[in-house]
Amino acid sequence: MAAAPTPVTRRVLGIVVFNFIGYFCVGLPLAVVPGFVHSTLGYGTVLAGLAVSLQYAATLLSRTVAGRLCDQRGPKVSVLWGFAACALAGAFTVAAVAMSATPALSLALLFCGRLLLGCGESLVTTATIMWGIGAVGAAHTGRVISWNGVTTYGALAVSAPIGVWLGERHGLGALGAVTVLLALVALAGVALRRGVLPVPGERIPARQVLRRMLPFGLCLGLGSVGFGAITAFIALYYADRGWSHAALAMTLLGATFVLTRLVFPNAIHRHGGYRVAMVSLGVEALGLLCLWLAPTPLLAALGAGITGAGFALVFPSLGMEAVRRVTESNRGTALGIYSLFLDLALAITGPLAGAMAVAWNYGAIYLLAAIAALTAAGTSLLLARRAALR
Template sequence: MNRATASGAPATASQSGAAPASTLAIASIPLAVLFSFMAIGSVLPVLPVYVKGPIGASDVAVGVVIGAFAITAAIGRPFGGKLADATSRRRVLMIGLVTASIGGAMLFLPLGVAGLVAARLVVGFGDGWIFTSGVSWIVDLTPEERRGQVIGIFGISVWGGISLGSVIGQAIYSAAGFEWVWAFATVAPLVGLLISLRTPTPGPHAPSPSPSEEVASAELGAPLPGAPLPVTSGAPAGGSPPRAAGRLPRLPSSAVRPGVALLFANIGFGTLAGFIVLLLDGEGIGHGAAAFTVFTATVVASRLLLGWLPDRWGARRSALAGGISQAAGIATIGFAASLPVVMVGAVLAGLGIALIFPSLALLVVNATDPSARATAMGWFTSFFDIGVAVGAPFAGLVASTGGGENYSAAFFAAAAVCLAGAFIGYLGTRNQPRTAAVA
């Protein structure tokens, strides 16, 4: 039969109609995630204008509102992963999508900056669960030899959703105002919910992944597809006892310097997400949402076309090149000389971001014992979230100096931080010792 079996296990390749069901699932899960991140992207070009305009708050408030999302996304991931292992991927994905929709609806509440921060925190928690359950679900349904490919597709659905969402959000705002953007941010996750209802339920999980799959999975902030993942009944697979509940694993040394480099890089991303619209509006250039879309589209295109670089060129050199490209792009945007110049900066920044994560993650994988890789990658990913959470408020603080609205200075400061991160990633990982198993 085409659907999952009554026990929850997907039909095997030998069963009639199994292949179409698996193909449908592999396509529908990223599609559901795409809609959730379209909701996230839709508010990015609009929230800074709303905070500065109708609410009349400061640049620091803009940064806090934009960065709040990442805090609960990081917190929500381990909780979502534990629940997904104990119950089902579908249930956690559905809860995450409903939570994200509730967060979108909270934008309607006239509660000022505090209300916006609360809404962003709720959305972040929901999308942390969407991340975790989505990538685990798609791995469950994918043959081992195709896992790296479909995880890459899953990652593209995230950046693609943000890219499409920013275009849609700006178009809705220009045509109908803030409230209709909030409505889109409320409805889009519910479309993903409807898609998830038609997706087959996974069964027992596949064997451990290769290091390249671990790298791809880590970017999504989800439990790695392996080591191995527990079955949906909650029993540990492969006979490995689970880590004691509530116990925080020790930070492996292999994740520290690459993690700090990633944190610095994401301060640049937080600056872009929070202030590119305000910068270009302030300079009379406009089209900030279009520039942000060029940035995210470049990330997607670069991942598709240049994903081989860290393996062939070397992870350290690729991380350095990515960091320099990102810093140059953000500084170029900061000059805000003209729209074409800003677009060149957006392309450079997107190219850099596309290289930085897989390069640094590969350094962590190569310097970590296989038995400790999941822990190392979990910690490494947390630096990603911290960078976003810190980056936007940092940029807002810099922008508020010198009489306020000093957005060019914020971009120049972010570029300097990104450049420092590039050299931390390159120089700090020379002869990095291998991390053994972590208690």
């Protein structure tokens, strides 16, 4: 019989459940938005990719704000603001579908919704980590980050097929309505929970934090290209090959991520962040190469699953090494800046991958992502050697 969760784990789960709801809202329309832009509104693949990547761009631009908000006013305030943005995003999505007979207006409304959802994402996910750390103590930082990641990709794994199923039967507008409902329920839940106070201490300028996070963030960004390529274009890749069940690839991506976090909870503590990052990035590259070369949809989905397993420990392994470079009073800002490199990679991946699909084919997207992951692995090796010399 499985052991019951410890009191610390229960407290962490009681907070990161809000991150699950936030990413459920994020993942629900991911596989449906490109098809709506491309098929319903009649725009090309570049704009279809941009519709996905705008969300990541907004997350990128709001990461530092979310981190500073956590440091100065506490993470609960950030979560409240985040779910308010998610609710507005859902409303804009409903309006975009209602105005689909006017493609330009519909696209503009959809873009507004994607921007709001991106802001909501950063405000919620950064704050749930900081809230969890504040609730159980800095000694449990690794556990909080791990569980937050499990809820992130667990939500994406669950929401992707639900979003496809709802989208096929009721359209993108239904997904927007569900997003509004979930965000309002989450707002009520957050309001009822006890928050934590900001950590006192000197606040160093964001540019100094950025300088310290830069090498780790570059590795994270390169390692995130594969995830962005799968979430933005797996549905169109399958359609281009004449395959069905693209949602299976998205589900395996999230499921293997979660399983890897659960099976190897102490890998970073035992083997060190740099070593785990290098192995993880190598596994991710292998999965992306499988996806690129796959002759059948099942093998393509398997490649996505391998990619998820590799990507699972990239963020916490590099993040553990990164956040050691700042004091506790600046950890929210550090976490936000470190995370924004992931968002920058995802924001760039959509339009770049769309242009590659036009110039070559959809498969070339995953070859590029594999090269990026291998480059990140090499850079992590250099960082490890530099750290060993200190």
